[in-house]
Amino acid sequence: xxxxxxxxxxxxxxxxxxxxxLPQHARRLPRQHGGQLLASFRQVDFQxxxxxxxxxxxxxxxQRNYEFLDxxxxxxxxxxxxxxxxxxxxxxxTYRFGTQRKISGQLRAETGSFYSGDMSELLAExxxxxxxxxxxxxxxxxxxxxxxxxxxxxxxxxxxxxxxISPRTFLGTLLQYNSEANEMTANIRFRWEYQPGSDIFxxxxxxxxxxxxxxxxxxxxxxxxxxxxxxxx
Numbered sequence: 081x082x083x084x085x086x087x088x089x090x091x092x093x094x095x096x097x098x099x100x101x102l103p104q105h106a107r108r109l110p111r112q113h114g115g116q117l118l119a120s121f122r123q124v125d126f127q128x129x130x131x132x133x134x135x136x137x138x139x140x141x142x143q144r145n146y147e148f149l150d151x152x153x154x155x156x157x158x159x160x161x162x163x164x165x166x167x168x169x170x171x172x173x174t175y176r177f178g179t180q181r182k183i184s185g186q187l188r189a190e191t192g193s194f195y196s197g198d199m200s201e202l203l204a205e206x207x208x209x210x211x212x213x214x215x216x217x218x219x220x221x222x223x224x225x226x227x228x229x230x231x232x233x234x235x236x237x238x239x240x241x242x243x244x245i246s247p248r249t250f251l252g253t254l255l256q257y258n259s260e261a262n263e264m265t266a267n268i269r270f271r272w273e274y275q276p277g278s279d280i281f282x283x284x285x286x287x288x289x290x291x292x293x294x295x296x297x298x299x300x301x302x303x304x305x306x307x308x309x310x311x312x313x
Contacts, residue, residue: 122146135178143170143192156260159230161195168193183208197227213244235259248273257290264288264296277310 128140146167153161172190177183185206192198205219217240224233241253254267270282283304288296 120148120150135180137174137176137178139172139174139176141170141172143172144168145170155195155225155227156232156234159227159232161227161229166195168195170194177206194225195227196229197225197231199223199225215242216240217242233259259290262289262291263299264290275310277308279306279308281306281308 122145124144126142129137131137144167146165148165149161149163152163155161170190170192172188174186174188176186183206185204188203189201190203191200201221201223203219203221205217205221207215207217209215219236219238219240221236222233223235225231235257236259237257239255241255243251245251250269250271252269252271254269255265257264265288266284266286268284272280274280281304283302283306285300285302285304287299287301289299290296
């Protein structure tokens with residue numbers, strides 16, 4: 081069983097549901113009302129976990145939340161939560177594949193009430209070792225949110241590609257699409273340790289707007305070169 085977090089007991093709890101693609105309130109302070117200190121956040125967790133001989137794991141959890149919004153919360157465009165107290169319950173299940181596998185990762189499903197309505201989430205992420213030098217790390221997260229104030233869906237697609245050219249040379253690429261930000265980004269990073277403790281970094285970044293019709297339009301682009309040198313005295 082997990083613990084109980086209550087801000088009127090002098091503790092400030094982080095929200096137990098970090099959501100990629102959804103705005104978050106990471107933590108909230110107690111509020112004053114009629115000279116009394118009232119809770120702005122409360123959370124109760126119950127968790128179950130088991131591990132198989134193969135190294136795979138299963139997690140199940142139940143979470144009960146209370147949060148008081150002391151100001152309107154723009155959870156997304158055109159969906160605004162009014163001031164007030166909200167109680168909601170979340171149920172989640174996760175299957176995690178052992179890290180000894182060539183293809184590892186986890187599958188997660190979560191559902192339940194959420195502020196004035198309901199939210200369901202599907203998450204899949206993993207790591208595939210194609211060769212000892214080359215690996216791929218994909219991640220997909222989709223949230224379906226149905227509130228009294230409106231409904232929306234957020235999608236996050238991410239892929240990380242890693243290639244060890246040599247023990248001292250590394251090339252990494254990060255590709256990401258975020259439907260909440262209507263943005264597609266790419267980041268390519270090259271690192272060469274030309275001598276112990278001394279490196280050369282080259283980083284290329286590209287951000288594109290997906291709202292426009294046709295191929296995503298360029299928003300920003302940058303190229304950064306960094307040189308470090310270790311001097312021994």
